[in-house]
Amino acid sequence: MLSMIQQHHIKYLHQYKGLSLRAIARETNHDFKTVKKYAYKEDDNSLPSERKKNKGSKLDPYKPLIDQWLQEDMKAPKKQRHTGIRVFHRLKVVIVPINYRLVGPEVEYILQNYIK
The missing domain is CATH 1.10.10 (Arc Repressor Mutant, subunit A)
Incomplete structure (x- = not known):
C-alpha cells in the first residue's frame, strides 16, 4: 500500500x-x-461508518438456565460440579445447533464470576 x-x-x-x-x-x-x-480512487477522508450493533450470543436465551445449573452446583461436592463439557452436553439435549467452542469460554467466564 x-x-x-x-x-x-x-x-x-x-x-x-x-x-x-x-x-x-x-x-x-x-x-x-x-x-x-x-x-481513480475516491477520497477515503470521509467519516467512518456506524458500527454494527452486537447481535449477542446464541447462548443468551439459555444463560439463565446455565446460571441456575451453576448455582445449584455450588451446593454440590466439588467433584460433582459442572464442567464446560458437561454444560455443553446438557445444552446439546436442549439445543441442537451448538458447538463446544461457543459454550466453553462462556462457562469459564461464568465460573470465574461465581468463584469471586
Whole structure:
C-alpha cells in the first residue's frame, strides 16, 4: 500500500497534469495496476461508518438456565460440579445447533464470576 502522499501525487499527476497512467507508472516506478487503482480512487477522508450493533450470543436465551445449573452446583461436592463439557452436553439435549467452542469460554467466564 502506498503512503497518502504517494496516492495524492498519482492522483495529481493524472487529474491536473494530464499524464497517462502508463507515463505515471514509468515516472513513479509503480506498477500500472497500482497507478490505475489510486488514480481513480475516491477520497477515503470521509467519516467512518456506524458500527454494527452486537447481535449477542446464541447462548443468551439459555444463560439463565446455565446460571441456575451453576448455582445449584455450588451446593454440590466439588467433584460433582459442572464442567464446560458437561454444560455443553446438557445444552446439546436442549439445543441442537451448538458447538463446544461457543459454550466453553462462556462457562469459564461464568465460573470465574461465581468463584469471586
